[in-house]
Amino acid sequence: MVEKLSRLPLETRTALQQLSCFGDRAETTMLAIALEKSDEDVRHDLWDAIRLELVEHVNGAYKFVHDRIQEAAYSL
Known part of the structure; x- marks a missing residue:
């Protein structure tokens, strides 16, 4: 799974990694604040x-959609 995630664009990987730090779920606004981006950019x-x-x-x-994806994103 980590290999699959590593093929994604840098911005996507960064957003997934940040999402994983919140757990399995995060509000768009919280991600935007953490990533210092707009909701639209997220x-x-x-x-x-x-x-x-x-x-x-x-x-x-x-x-x-699955905890294994969250774990892989966290390890990026």
Whole structure:
């Protein structure tokens, strides 16, 4: 899984790593603050992860679809 994540764009990897520090779920606004970006930039950064079904965007928050993905992102 780490190898799969390492092939993602740098911005996506950084956003996933930050999301993993919050646990399995974080509000978009909290990620934006932590990454020092706008909510829109966070959505853009995580688009590939959503497309690959690594995370979901539900009710204004991003959530890992499986704990193994969160663990791999944390180890990046």
